[in-house]
Amino acid sequence: SQWGEENLQALSIQEGEDVTMNCSYKTYTTVVHWYRQDSGRGPALIILIRSNEREKRSGRLRATLDTSSQSSSLSITAAQCEDTAVYFCATELNMGYKLTFGTGTSLLVDP
Amino acid sequence: DMKVTQMPRYLIKRMGENVLLECGQDMSHETMYWYRQDPGLGLQLIYISYDVDSNSEGDIPKGYRVSRKKREHFSLILDSAKTNQTSVYFCASSLYRSSYEQYFGPGTRLTVL
Incomplete structure (x- = not known):
């Protein structure tokens, strides 16, 4: 899992597997x-989940949010090689003007 | 096509030189940001701009200043660059607050020797 103070996490899976x-x-x-x-590119938003949603889906992506435990998860179903990337979560502070980014999870999907 | 541009993409400077990084967006977004990203770390916020001439320090503003004279343009200035400012710098914009999606530029890789 990622957290503001942890080192970058790395995951390696085979194509077709699910990952969280x-x-x-x-x-x-x-x-x-x-x-x-x-x-070599800038980050791009893939899913945004609000506290009144608890779960949100977008294609093969599924995000959850548990405000009581202050945790969120991102799941990818049937991962593809093109899902290889670094995934960051970010939370809002200061009335929504500021995002605090986690340290990221590096996902490698092997063919 | 919504786009954030950054210039230059790569820059090598000597310690003590001044550095100007430029960012542009074509979406008329109110809010713009400068971040830096170091290996193994997430993005660290340097400055936020809420609109023209309305800027606020982020988490690591020391050694940096910004300028926003037009809504579509946001500059990051390093006066007398230091070696520990070697990093990849990202500019981003969002429509209003960060409750909305932030659109990121491609980044500028700055090396200070």
Whole structure:
């Protein structure tokens, strides 16, 4: 799992497997963003989940949010090679103007 | 096509030189950000700009300053660059607050020798 103070996590899976990445955060938030970053590029938002949603799906992605335990997860079903990237969670502070990013999970999907 | 651009993409400077990183967006977004990213770390917020001439320090503003004279343009300035400012710098923008998606540029890789 990723956390503001942990080192970058790394996962390696085979194509077709399911994978779940976890994110724990310290400060109360009502929104968690999940971004993916491909090598040599800037991060891009893939899913955003609000506290009143608890679970959100987008294609093969599924995000959950548990504000009581201050944790979120991102699952990818039937991972593909093109899912290889670094995945960051980010939480909102300061009335939504500021995002605090986790340290990221590096996912490698082998063919 | 919504886009955030950054110039230059790569830059090598000597310690003590001044550095100017430029960012542009074509979406009329109010809010813009500068982050730096170091190996194995997440993105660290340097400055936020809420609109023209309305800037606020982020988590690591020391050694940096910013300028936003037009809504679509946001600059990061390093006066007398230091070796520990070697990093990849990302600019981002969002429509209003960060409750909305942040759009990131491709990054500028800065090396200070």
